[in-house]
Structures are given as C-alpha cells and as structure tokens.
Amino acid sequence: MIELGVNIDHIATVRQARKTVEPDPVWAAALAELGGADGITVHLREDRRHIQNRDVRILHETVRAKLNLEMACNDEIVDIACQIIPNQATLVPEKRQEVTTEGGLNILADKSRVEKTIRRLQEQGIFVSLFLDPDPNQIETAHQLGANAVELHTGTYSLQTDKIAMEKELNQLRTAGKMISDFGMRLHAGHGLTYHNVLPIAAIPQMFELNIGHSIISRALYVGLKEAVAEMKKLIHSNC
Numbered sequence: 001m002i003e004l005g006v007n008i009d010h011i012a013t014v015r016q017a018r019k020t021v022e023p024d025p026v027w028a029a030a031l032a033e034l035g036g037a038d039g040i041t042v043h044l045r046e047d048r049r050h051i052q053n054r055d056v057r058i059l060h061e062t063v064r065a066k067l068n069l070e071m072a073c074n075d076e077i078v079d080i081a082c083q084i085i086p087n088q089a090t091l092v093p094e095k096r097q098e099v100t101t102e103g104g105l106n107i108l109a110d111k112s113r114v115e116k117t118i119r120r121l122q123e124q125g126i127f128v129s130l131f132l133d134p135d136p137n138q139i140e141t142a143h144q145l146g147a148n149a150v151e152l153h154t155g156t157y158s159l160q161t162d163k164i165a166m167e168k169e170l171n172q173l174r175t176a177g178k179m180i181s182d183f184g185m186r187l188h189a190g191h192g193l194t195y196h197n198v199l200p201i202a203a204i205p206q207m208f209e210l211n212i213g214h215s216i217i218s219r220a221l222y223v224g225l226k227e228a229v230a231e232m233k234k235l236i237h238s239n240c
C-alpha cells in the first residue's frame, strides 16, 4: 500500500502572513493523521518563510505518523535535524527567490557536501531521501552516496497539458522508478500532484510514498483537512 505524506507548509504560510499563532501546523498535522496520512512533511527553509523551528520541535513530539523533514544541505538546518531527529529527511535544493522547490537536487555538482550531509543524518538514525529529477546519472550517484530513498520530482510531469508530452514524462518517471528500486533504494515521488494527475504516478509499480501538499491543502479549504486527506488516500489506493 502506497504511503501518503501530507505536506503542511501552506498552513504555516497562512500563519506567517500575519506573524501570529494561527493556523497552527501542529493542529493541521493531527487532522491530517485523522484523515489517514501516513506521514507529515514539513520544509524548514533557511529563510523560515513558513515552518519555524518550534513547529518541527513540537511536531516531533506530537506526530504519530512518520515525520519527514525537507531541508537543504545547510549546516544550520542539518544541526537542527540532528538534534530533533525526525524519522526521515528529504534533501532538496533551495533558492531564496523561488516560490516553491523548482526542481531536483543536482547531486553531481556537490557530491562531497551531499555525502557528508547523508552521513551526518544517517549516523543519527534518520532515513535519508534525495529529491531528484528522473535523471539516470543523478540516481546512480544517489546510490553511490548511500541514500536510502529517492523522491522523484513530478513537477515537470504535473505541468504537462498535452497527452503525448505527459506520457513522455511518465515514461521517464517509470524508468527512473525501476532504476531506483533495482539499486535497492525506496521510491518516493512528489511535487505538483493533484486529485486529477496522481493516479498514473501511484500506478508506478515500485512506488512506496507520495508527498502531496498544495492540492490537499487547497481542497481542505472547502471540505476540511481530514476529508481532503481521506479523499486523496482513497484515490491513491484505488489502483491497488
């Protein structure tokens, strides 16, 4: 059964718009879990634009599902992860100007830094996933560096409107998924997944975990978070 990680950064974005105490991502995590979330995902960014240190600390105490901390290979954030010890860390690229994560991490460009970060996290017992584009060179390097999992970036797939272009992206993701699994790493995917485009991704045979934020939080505004999570969970399991 595919696991659903619910990204609750947007809840913190609304709170930070007023720099107040509500809505609290800790409440959101509890509701997401009641809706069937297998994991709660938060991104502690260097600029703290949404999730704050306090959120990660409290979520670590309260989340019963898996806590997945997204982070850049940044020493300050890695130190925090090594103190709090989430179940999983997902290493992502981070640019101050971007609205959201724009693509996979280029681990070929900075192998030693990525390797050092993976080791530090794994020494604390943290399961490490790398957010990558479906590029065979990146995937092979993830294996060489000892990553436990690869989260495939589905952002490009999700932007396609044309059926042929979408199928081309899907085929790349399928091939990459098999490669990740053949290397003995766990297959995750995320970014831009919605109630409308998630099924072909959930149907990739080796898929273990999907991380979804924007679409679930958007639907939650109308139907409530528990219901929005339950609907997504039902959908991704409808393939099984």
Ligand code: PXP
Residues within 6 Å of the ligand: 007, 009, 043, 070, 090, 092, 100, 101, 131, 151, 189, 190, 191, 192, 193, 211, 212, 213, 214, 215
């Ligand atoms: N996975 C990763 C690595 C991400 O950075 C994000 C966005 O923060 C997501 C999944 C979720 O993407 P979306 O909000 O588009 O569902």
